[in-house]
Amino acid sequence: MSNKKKISVFALAMMICVTVAGGGFGIEDLVGSVGPGMTMLVFILIPFVWSLPFGLSSAELSSVWPEDGGMYTWAKEGLGEKAGFVSGWCYTIAGFVEPATFAVLSANYMKMLLPIEVNDFTYWCLCAALIIVFAIINIIGIKLVSNLATVITILAIIPFIILIVLSFMNIEYSPVEPLKPENMSFLEAAGQGLLIGIWFNTGFETISTMSGDIQDGSKKVPKAIVLAIPIISIMYILWVMPALSAVGNWQDWSSEGPLSFVEIGEILGGAPLRWAFVAAGSLASMMILCEYILAYAYLMKAFAEKGQFFRIFAKEHKRFHTPYAAIIIMSVVSIILCSSGSFIEFVGLASILYAVPVIMMFISNIKLRIKQPDMELDFKVPLPNKVYIVYLCFPIVIYGASIFADNWIVGLGLAATSIPAYIFFKKIYSGGRYWAECQEKQNRLSE
Numbered sequence: 001m002s003n004k005k006k007i008s009v010f011a012l013a014m015m016i017c018v019t020v021a022g023g024g025f026g027i028e029d030l031v032g033s034v035g036p037g038m039t040m041l042v043f044i045l046i047p048f049v050w051s052l053p054f055g056l057s058s059a060e061l062s063s064v065w066p067e068d069g070g071m072y073t074w075a076k077e078g079l080g081e082k083a084g085f086v087s088g089w090c091y092t093i094a095g096f097v098e099p100a101t102f103a104v105l106s107a108n109y110m111k112m113l114l115p116i117e118v119n120d121f122t123y124w125c126l127c128a129a130l131i132i133v134f135a136i137i138n139i140i141g142i143k144l145v146s147n148l149a150t151v152i153t154i155l156a157i158i159p160f161i162i163l164i165v166l167s168f169m170n171i172e173y174s175p176v177e178p179l180k181p182e183n184m185s186f187l188e189a190a191g192q193g194l195l196i197g198i199w200f201n202t203g204f205e206t207i208s209t210m211s212g213d214i215q216d217g218s219k220k221v222p223k224a225i226v227l228a229i230p231i232i233s234i235m236y237i238l239w240v241m242p243a244l245s246a247v248g249n250w251q252d253w254s255s256e257g258p259l260s261f262v263e264i265g266e267i268l269g270g271a272p273l274r275w276a277f278v279a280a281g282s283l284a285s286m287m288i289l290c291e292y293i294l295a296y297a298y299l300m301k302a303f304a305e306k307g308q309f310f311r312i313f314a315k316e317h318k319r320f321h322t323p324y325a326a327i328i329i330m331s332v333v334s335i336i337l338c339s340s341g342s343f344i345e346f347v348g349l350a351s352i353l354y355a356v357p358v359i360m361m362f363i364s365n366i367k368l369r370i371k372q373p374d375m376e377l378d379f380k381v382p383l384p385n386k387v388y389i390v391y392l393c394f395p396i397v398i399y400g401a402s403i404f405a406d407n408w409i410v411g412l413g414l415a416a417t418s419i420p421a422y423i424f425f426k427k428i429y430s431g432g433r434y435w436a437e438c439q440e441k442q443n444r445l446s447e
Contacts, residue, residue: 175240
């Protein structure tokens with residue numbers, strides 16, 4: 001009997017929407033950083049220069065290799081064992097950081113709901129409790145996570161729908177003026193806007209890390225990714241532009257205030273809408289935390305099953321058939337990290353680590369189109385090979401330049417740790433029974 005979960009395309013798309021957009025919370029930082037006009041330009045450009053190539057590449061590669069592991073599997077199969085290890089290693093390190101990132105963000109919203117003053121220890125306990133709860137949910141399985149994602153996505157957008165209606169009743173400002181801040185050149189504003197926009201449009205591939213656990217994953221996952229791309233792009237425009245027309249004061253827009261969606265909700269809808277946004281932001285952040293734990297756990301499981309990471313991470317729960325050991329270990333590390341950094345610090349580190357497997361994903365897709373131009377797939381991007389290859393070069397250049405421009409030393413140093421790590425795991429597993437079992441399993445899958 002198959003252990004694969006039957007999940008609808010819509011439920012998978014909702015999981016992607018929550019992971020990528022988080023309900024739309026945080027996008028206020030784009031407005032305050034580069035101005036209303038540039039924000040609109042970014043909203044128009046990002047789907048074509050980033051979201052579409054990212055989403056379409058994820059969808060096509062999911063169809064080629066519908067296995068657990070996502071970008072690690074794609075790099076390993078498309079670029080070779082060593083490249084796959086570098087991708088998996090960077091993605092795995094990010095996997096210990098990302099849950100802490102969104103536990104901190106969730107706690108920031110939740111403390112607004114508490115009637116007591118939250119000190120550092122209480123704050124850490126709140127982060128730890130969130131991680132523990134969602135670790136348990138993820139051990140129970142992906143079906144429960146997909147149901148939660150659908151419900152939370154619907155709940156999170158209710159305050160935004162109310163905000164849109166109230167905004168259209170109170171239009172006073174232009175939502176596209178000024179084009180940029182006075183103290184920034186057009187290129188500076190465009191560059192910063194694209195970088196922020198990219199951050200809020202990453203994560204399309206996360207559902208692919210568990211493709212092997214989804215019934216008809218090679219068909220459903222690509223469809224879900226393609227469905228999620230326009231939903232997210234339209235959502236960002238609808239959330240921001242009407243509210244800008246009603247409230248203005250774009251310089252003050254920030255996820256940390258003085259004008260976040262929480263404060264904007266209070267201005268237009270009073271205390272009830274304020275607390276609705278607090279609750280929605282908390283739910284959306286918690287759902288991102290939940291899905292990142294699940295996605296990274298499946299990546300670590302796939303990494304370990306190939307004999308390239310600690311064997312314990314490959315262990316599955318006997319009843320739920322989920323990578324429970326990876327979930328538990330990752331959660332413990334994340335709980336420890338929550339006491340040592342802020343949301344912005346975690347985001348900076350995770351962004352650098354995430355860039356390596358993302359760029360390798362695009363290169364793997366390009367190589368696939370060159371080597372096997374006529375391959376028939378359940379989903380294949382309907383573009384001529386040469387056009388599609390050129391198209392994929394845009395996000396490589398944009399993302400590589402934006403991420404490593406100021407942090408290339410840190411990024412190179414982190415990626416370089418994959419060399420001793422590769423030697424270490426090759427040494428302890430090569431030639432042993434576990435390595436042989438991994439190779440036999442791979443051979444069976446490829447037959």
